[in-house]
Amino acid sequence: METETPNRTKAASSSTPISKFEDSPVFNYINNLSPIKPVKSIHIAQTLGSLSFASLQSIFTSPHVSSLKESRFHRRHQNLDFSKLRSPSRDAERASANERAEAELSENFGERISVPSTTVDQLSEQNKFAFELSHTLDYEYGSPDSRTNKEMCLQRAGQQVELDLGNTQAGPGCEWASLAPDTANLLIFSSPNDAEAFQGIMQMSPGLETGLGAAISSSLIRNNIAELQKMQLLFQVAVGGHPEMGDASESIEIKHAQEDPGSRDLETMGSYPCDGLNNEAELHDPFAEMKPLSNFQRGMRRRCLDFELVGSHHHERLPDRSNSSSLSHLEGMIASANLMLTSVNSKRGGEPSMCILPGIGLHLNSLASAKGCYNVISQDSSISETHSNMPCQELLQQTVISNSSDKEADETGNVFVEDNPLALVLPEEPNLNSPQKKRHRDEHSGDVDGCKRCNCKKSKCLKLYCECFAAGVYCMEPCACQDCFNKPIHEDTVLATRKLIESRNPLAFAPKVIRASDSVTKNEYMKTPASARHKRGCNCKKSSCLKKYCECYQGGVGCSINCRCEGCRNKFGTKDGTVPVAEADCEAEAEEAERREKAGLDVIPLRTEKLKSVLPGTPSGLSGSLLTQTTVPPPKSKPPRSTFLATVGSTYVLNSTQKLGKAEFLLPPLPKFEKPPQSNAENEMPEILRGSSTPNANIKTASPNRKRVSPPHGEFGSSPSLKSGRRLILQSIPSFPSLTPQH
DNA sequence: GAGTTTGAAACT
DNA sequence: CAGTTTCAAACTC
Ligand SMILES: [Zn+2]
Ligand SMILES: [Zn+2]
Ligand SMILES: [Zn+2]
Ligand SMILES: [Zn+2]
Ligand SMILES: [Zn+2]
Ligand SMILES: [Zn+2]
Numbered sequence: 001m002e003t004e005t006p007n008r009t010k011a012a013s014s015s016t017p018i019s020k021f022e023d024s025p026v027f028n029y030i031n032n033l034s035p036i037k038p039v040k041s042i043h044i045a046q047t048l049g050s051l052s053f054a055s056l057q058s059i060f061t062s063p064h065v066s067s068l069k070e071s072r073f074h075r076r077h078q079n080l081d082f083s084k085l086r087s088p089s090r091d092a093e094r095a096s097a098n099e100r101a102e103a104e105l106s107e108n109f110g111e112r113i114s115v116p117s118t119t120v121d122q123l124s125e126q127n128k129f130a131f132e133l134s135h136t137l138d139y140e141y142g143s144p145d146s147r148t149n150k151e152m153c154l155q156r157a158g159q160q161v162e163l164d165l166g167n168t169q170a171g172p173g174c175e176w177a178s179l180a181p182d183t184a185n186l187l188i189f190s191s192p193n194d195a196e197a198f199q200g201i202m203q204m205s206p207g208l209e210t211g212l213g214a215a216i217s218s219s220l221i222r223n224n225i226a227e228l229q230k231m232q233l234l235f236q237v238a239v240g241g242h243p244e245m246g247d248a249s250e251s252i253e254i255k256h257a258q259e260d261p262g263s264r265d266l267e268t269m270g271s272y273p274c275d276g277l278n279n280e281a282e283l284h285d286p287f288a289e290m291k292p293l294s295n296f297q298r299g300m301r302r303r304c305l306d307f308e309l310v311g312s313h314h315h316e317r318l319p320d321r322s323n324s325s326s327l328s329h330l331e332g333m334i335a336s337a338n339l340m341l342t343s344v345n346s347k348r349g350g351e352p353s354m355c356i357l358p359g360i361g362l363h364l365n366s367l368a369s370a371k372g373c374y375n376v377i378s379q380d381s382s383i384s385e386t387h388s389n390m391p392c393q394e395l396l397q398q399t400v401i402s403n404s405s406d407k408e409a410d411e412t413g414n415v416f417v418e419d420n421p422l423a424l425v426l427p428e429e430p431n432l433n434s435p436q437k438k439r440h441r442d443e444h445s446g447d448v449d450g451c452k453r454c455n456c457k458k459s460k461c462l463k464l465y466c467e468c469f470a471a472g473v474y475c476m477e478p479c480a481c482q483d484c485f486n487k488p489i490h491e492d493t494v495l496a497t498r499k500l501i502e503s504r505n506p507l508a509f510a511p512k513v514i515r516a517s518d519s520v521t522k523n524e525y526m527k528t529p530a531s532a533r534h535k536r537g538c539n540c541k542k543s544s545c546l547k548k549y550c551e552c553y554q555g556g557v558g559c560s561i562n563c564r565c566e567g568c569r570n571k572f573g574t575k576d577g578t579v580p581v582a583e584a585d586c587e588a589e590a591e592e593a594e595r596r597e598k599a600g601l602d603v604i605p606l607r608t609e610k611l612k613s614v615l616p617g618t619p620s621g622l623s624g625s626l627l628t629q630t631t632v633p634p635p636k637s638k639p640p641r642s643t644f645l646a647t648v649g650s651t652y653v654l655n656s657t658q659k660l661g662k663a664e665f666l667l668p669p670l671p672k673f674e675k676p677p678q679s680n681a682e683n684e685m686p687e688i689l690r691g692s693s694t695p696n697a698n699i700k701t702a703s704p705n706r707k708r709v710s711p712p713h714g715e716f717g718s719s720p721s722l723k724s725g726r727r728l729i730l731q732s733i734p735s736f737p738s739l740t741p742q743h
Numbered sequence: 744g745a746g747t748t749t750g751a752a753a754c755t
Numbered sequence: 756c757a758g759t760t761t762c763a764a765a766c767t768c
Contacts, residue, residue, distance in 0.1 A: 457762065464752055465762045502754095508752090539750065548765055550748045 096734065223610060453479040461486035462497045469494070472509055513555030537562030537575075545570035 031365020453476060454461060454468045461484045464470045468479060468486055474494070475486040485493050501508045537560055538545060538552045544567045548554040552563060559565055568574040 454763080459762065461751095463762080463763090466765080470752095505752095506748095538753095541750075543749065543765095547749085551751075554765090 358544050454481050455479070456481040456484065457484075460484060462494065464501065469498075470509065472498075507536070512551060538562070538565050540565040540568070544568060545574070 038391050454466050456466045456479075459465045459469075461469050461475050461479070466481070466486060468473075468475045468481075474488055475481055475484050485497075487494075498509065538550045540550045540563075543549040545553050545559055545565050546569050547564070550559075550565065550570065552559045552565075553570050553572065556572060558579065559568050559570045559575035560573075561575060563575045565575060568576070573578075573579045
């Protein structure tokens with residue numbers, strides 16, 4: 001039974017999952033924690049890791065830990081690291097690959113191997129740090145729910161970390177978020193150095209290429225790596241880690257050592273391996289840029305939780321590659337990028353413990369909002385964006401990136417930021433504001449809390465029928481699916497299937513809804529009935545696009561010329577371009593009103609306005625929130641939360657980390673996972689989607705803070721198609737700096 | 744929670 | 756590409 005998967009066609013081939021790992025929240029998380037870096041040599045790392053761990057363990061001994069969970073953690077970390085390693089290595093290759101690689105490796109192993117004196121020192125310190133953090137994390141995450149699966153939580157948490165500050169909603173999960181804060185802070189602060197380094201990197205990155213970049217990156221990397229490693233060790237220790245576990249799979253991967261992802265071990269992770277599909281080609285790419293990014297990212301992570309190491313690696317990849325390859329890559333990337341958040345527990349009990357928001361691609365929102373929480377995904381790219389707003393937040397945002405767009409989405413969702421728990425806060429959705437209410441309809445059943453996910457019975461979660469699969473995330477605890485193959489353990493299958501589906505329809509995993517993002521336009525957005533739209537349009541016959549049966553409506557966007565709906569009365573805009581005020585208003589408003597009422601908000605009649613009014617209040621001021629909202633909001637207010645629709649930018653998320661729990665944040669009310677819509681401008685381009693179907697993630701980019709190194713290149717607008725999905729993604733993200741250099 | 748409706752996804 | 760079937764979510768009760 002098991003697994004066999006349907007298509008596994010190439011499971012083997014898919015080997016690049018690694019990158020995903022990196023991307024995965026978890027991974028990031030880990031990174032934050034541990035200095036370890038991913039280098040290329042995975043196996044070694046593993047091996048070493050185990051050894052080192054062992055030693056460490058003895059030293060630290062785990063505090064409380066839980067076994068299972070812990071074990072997972074370990075795995076994850078390892079995996080993550082590995083993955084990272086690989087990607088970096090790639091980059092390095094170009095630049096001075098070898099040297100770096102070695103360096104990295106050494107670092108990875110860190111302790112064990114020969115680490116440079118400096119490294120060592122750092123490690124020691126970091127280790128301590130990590131150690132503490134780890135505890136904290138465990139605690140926080142674990143406690144909440146209960147979860148049985150701390151593991152998951154952790155992983156997820158890591159992923160989620162990304163979250164956006166802005167959006168942060170407060171859903172049920174929010175509470176969690178509140179808890180998390182400490183952790184987040186810890187993580188974030190944990191390595192001050194990193195931050196600096198990070199910044200430096202950021203700046204450098206643009207120009208970097210091999211030379212400086214390499215040097216810098218290497219140094220940074222080392223530090224980071226060391227830290228990571230330490231962290232990992234710590235974690236393991238804390239957890240109880242058994243280095244051994246989990247590794248089997250990893251070991252396998254090892255063979256590939258450098259690039260190949262080989263196998264993936266996604267299991268532990270949550271996200272899809274990015275590359276899996278394409279393994280082959282993908283990898284290479286990264287170039288110097290990546291490295292810098294990676295470092296950079298790391299810095300980010302620390303601050304924020306990291307969301308993304310991942311992104312860096314991957315996204316760059318594809319530049320040249322032809323589309324075909326890129327697609328798969330994209331996916332991979334996406335997967336990696338994504339992360340998810342998860343919530344966990346909640347589900348059932350009502351206690352919501354946490355939910356995660358997903359940040360899909362850029363933003364998590366959608367997913368997050370989605371019901372559940374679960375995973376989110378994140379995206380690598382997310383990071384990149386950033387619009388920058390605030391310093392700290394900036395990071396988050398960046399990380400979140402997408403958020404901005406998402407934000408809109410947020411309506412539904414929220415976001416969280418990982419980093420800052422602070423952010424978490426509010427939700428904003430128009431609708432939901434208050435968790436309490438929850439939308440009646442929304443989820444009527446269970447979700448409200450949060451998190452629900454798919455309920456597939458016959459598709460094995462390997463078809464687009466499955467929201468999880470379609471969203472690029474692995475099924476999680478909240479899923480009630482049967483015979484599910486959409487799990488890390490079946491990564492190959494998942495990837496192969498994805499690939500297959502993409503081959504049939506390159507846009508299959510592309511975000512369905514494109515939103516205008518800020519970049520373009522908020523103004524326009526408002527003007528146009530539906531600035532954002534469903535790329536493929538709906539085909540509603542009976543619902544008049546007034547219910548969530550309509551993907552356009554569900555995605556919070558108006559119908560467009562691409563829609564073939566009959567009797568369209570989409571609140572967010574009909575295909576005619578009219579915004580059905582009256583009608584819509586009536587209905588929509590009514591709905592919204594209800595929601596609001598529930599929430600306690602007043603009903604605000606107008607659409608956008610409503611949102612704004614609502615939103616603003618919220619956030620604690622996060623700028624992010626504002627952004628998001630602004631961006632997003634469709635005309636009316638809330639869209640129905642979207643579910644899984646992915647919006648453009650999204651990425652995949654996979655879950656690699658879905659499990660994180662800790663991090664979790666909350667989830668908003670959103671509908672399912674959608675991926676958040678990206679922004680836009682180019683979003684619309686289908687190409688993007690296609691290109692990557694999994695575009696995802698990769699975007700990373702940008703510097704958090706400030707500046708993005710490179711200017712936004714014009715956004716992506718420029719050449720979406722060319723580049724591959726990744727780029728596309730990037731594009732979508734407007735602001736972000738772009739890491740990718742390439743072209 | 745069961746049952747119905749709906750429209751996308753998958754299949755032919 | 757169209758027509759049909761399959762599917763799981765959205766919705767209803
Ligand atoms: Zn499913
Ligand atoms: Zn699922
Ligand atoms: Zn499933
Ligand atoms: Zn419709
Ligand atoms: Zn439509
Ligand atoms: Zn319509």
